[in-house]
Amino acid sequence: MADLTLSGISKTFGPTRVLNDVSLSVRDGEFLTLVGASGCGKSTILRVIAGLEPQDSGTVQIGGRAVDHLRPKQRNVAMVFQSYALYPHMSVHENMAMPLVMSRMSLAERLPLLGRVMPRRREVMKGINAEVDTVARQLQIDALLGRKPAQLSGGQRQRVALGRAMVRHPDVFLMDEPLSNLDAKLRVHMRTELTELHRRLGVTFIYVTHDQVEAMTMSDRVALMDEGRIVQLGTPADLYHNPSDLRVARFIGSPQVNIVSGTTQTKGIAVSDTVLPMQVGLPAGQVVSVGLRPESLSLDIVPGRARLTAKLAHVENLGAEVFLHFILPDSGDPLVLRATLDAFEAHRGRLDQAVALSVDTSRALVFDTAGHRVDSTGRMAAQRPMVQA
């Protein structure tokens, strides 16, 4: 178990800068998720931590000790890969035993033929087998130990890959999109299982995904990456309610945040046919983007709240809740509203015409043209100790 610190990591592949001065501290036992669109550099960070790709500059520290000069296996990290990366011609048992065989046996002892006559080998192998069996039971794959990877389902391979990482009791688990090859139902199930595994092991997890739902549901903290930089690092709730950047607001949340363009005025921000009473500390006449989460809009008329007129285009009924897709008449901007089924039923009769939607401005997010958050809470968020601006 160990904490982990990256300071000033940069990496280029040819002309492209994949990582741009990334610094990050992960606490001991934390579940930290790196999330971002593909190509943002999140997987490269994992490979740099593991020692599989050397960084151009910067330092990796695990448990307070710099590991830059160490080979991958000496760093005591384990990695679970997207494709599981099981050794295709070895059985499940051999796959899981391999990390222990490699660390506990000498080069001579692990030779295919000569190794058999080495005196210590039998005893060591016995210990390894016992440990593999224990981990296999924990993961409920003890019945599969004799099979080859090709004979396993995706979920079973996933468990074997986890088992291979667990047997070596690493200081840090690195997971590179481990769930993205599974079908949707199994993915939801494995989400819970991985969270439980993390709680049970109490080890530092660094988890890479492009799926914001995985990031939100599993992590203690989330780092959102874009173009080789960490845009924002915080708790899932922080990223959702208090994004420091338009990219963060867009990436986190499903359905996506509504972005409507507005103009600052002395009394607030003019959006479509209304003025949102908000102070953002910008001179009047500036163009801004206003982010409205689907739950910041409501069909009920709330006294004192600004109202936007919009026309219903499409209804998505999920059973317990309903997503109503509106269109702002003048700009054509889409606007998604999250309503309970009851609220939807109550207002159904008047939805064939343009309706007024109440806007909860206390939860609105305002960004300048560069995408930086400019409303008051946003400025507070920006002043928090953030690893990177």
Place this chain on the structure above:
Amino acid sequence: MAPVPKSRPRRRTDRLVASLTAHFFLILGAAFILLPFVWMLLTSIRPASEVFTAGFNPIPSAFAGVENYSEALTKSPLLRFMANGVFVCLGILAVQLLFAIPAGYALAKLSFRAQPLIFALVLFGLTVPVQVTALPIYIALARLNLLDTYFAIMVPFFLSVFGIFLFRQFFKSFPQEIIHAARLDGFTETEIILRIIVPSAMPAIAAFAVFSITSHWNDLYWPLIVTTSPDHATPPLGMMIFRDQETGSNYGALMAGAAIITAPLIIAFLIAQRHFVRGITMTGVK
């Protein structure tokens, strides 16, 4: 009679015609390649008197196989030639694999500064015909007093650029994540090659073995240059010596000898064929 939709039988006959045409050309090609073999086998059981009779008679008038084959086996050290051939071919193949697999792995999966240059040299090496280097190698072997040895027959082929290229192409498609996993588990690069890469490269190794063994078993050019005695002669060279000295014009026995030295190749190919044709299958990867 109910009207039959016209398009369907039309399409069926079209397909039949296409398939017949394809088979016609395949059979033509196969006949072209197989006919000499068939003729060799027929001649090897023909009585000597009949070999040069005029006319085209595929079926021998009398069966003289026993005499011809026994003459081929007794009047020349044919088994010695074949043992030489086996030794030379396996020796060449073993050293080729020993160098080509690690070299192919390095070119496919490791990154080092000279990699593009070395790969370019490998490609360049593919274009150099064996005859070009024959003279310098011959002179070197002569100076070292190594002519007329097994080593002399094998040495120019130890480093196979074709092998390096073939394995490099094959390893290129091997999943990088498995190699990463192996490095994290503590495999050394040599162990990665021996325990991870080689077991999954069996189809490529079989394919390369077929290429290598066929070309060196059949090679006449180089053994003819560096060997003079029948002691180290490989089968084709042995056949040549055999023809000159012993049998003169006994073509029946000569063809029997040829049939005997071709047989191991055909058998070897039939055994390796399944690997050879199966090609690249990476199970359990995705």
